[in-house]
Amino acid sequence: MSQPRTSGGENGERYASLTGPLQQRGAQCTVEWGLSDFYVHAQLPDGHALVISPPQEPAAPHPPSAWLVTLHTDDQAFVRVVYDSGDTGPDHGDAGDVTALLAALDQVLDQHALPPRSPAEPDVAIADHPFHGVLAATSDPDRGALAILATHSWQPVPRFDVYRQRPGTGRTEALQRVAATVTALQRAGFTVAVAPALAREAAARRRLDPTNSSALSPPSPPGGMPLTSVARRQGR
Structure with missing residues (x-):
């Protein structure tokens, strides 16, 4: 049974550390149901989209121990793997580190000409x-x-x-x-x-x-x- 997409609630809060920084740079984010867990769909202004997912098949406990990020075109065609910190991925040394994940995402947003975040005082x-x-x-x-x-x-x-x-x-x-x-x-x-x-x-x-x-x-x-x-x- 498919699950509805969501932008808030418990699952929205679970991924707030990703959706917040992405939205600050102009990406439109939703949290959607995948094969066995929720993932973040980040729509970019030029029509491309990023799919940012914890392990699926099987799902892993949260916080995730790894992340997979893929880039797609506006017709949902796969373009490339942006980041993979799974056991066999090129970024496996980062494991579930959200800081490293955000750094990789920022590189993609730079490539697609999204504006930088406005200066703000961190917590x-x-x-x-x-x-x-x-x-x-x-x-x-x-x-x-x-x-x-x-x-x-x-x-x-x-x-x-x-x-x-x-x-x-x-x-x-x-x-x-x-x-x-x-x-x-x-x-x-x-x-x-x-x-x-x-x-x-x-x-x-x-x-x-x-x-x-x-x-x-x-x-x-x-x-x-x-x-x-x-x-x-x-x-x-």
Whole structure:
């Protein structure tokens, strides 16, 4: 029995971390039923469409452990595979990493001349600080981002509205926590900006570690926003 397409509800929320960024660039997204799970259909202005799907046949638990993205023409003819992080796919090292998936989708949107996202303040920004190491700041502490930061061992810095890893955390562990934190925040629907150099270093460390099943790809923070632009001294 076929399922109706949907743009909201539980399934819409499940894929909000994909549909939100795509719609910000002008794609029209619906969440539709596939062979055994829902997928995202992103219609592009030039008539092409992207099909972004978790594993089907058989369906896998959520959050997905892999993604398959295919490009189609306006008459639904298959054009090419854009991204495949399944076990035998060329992007298998990314597994279910939504950050890496969005980076691949952005490349396709660039190729089809979709406009960039308007600069906007992310929910959480993460960057290096010369004295405190890796810091995180949130622009909306009441939405639950702080609980996710605490789960991944981020602690408040006295007198500042920023958070750092506990004292004594080594660089390798800090980079692993950055990647895990970004993944957890995005799965919860938060937008995250990571300083490009830090994102590249975290991605490289995770790909060198064979025990990690996902990898952080360097995202493009809106306007290259530095952490200092959202770090505020309390009381000001």
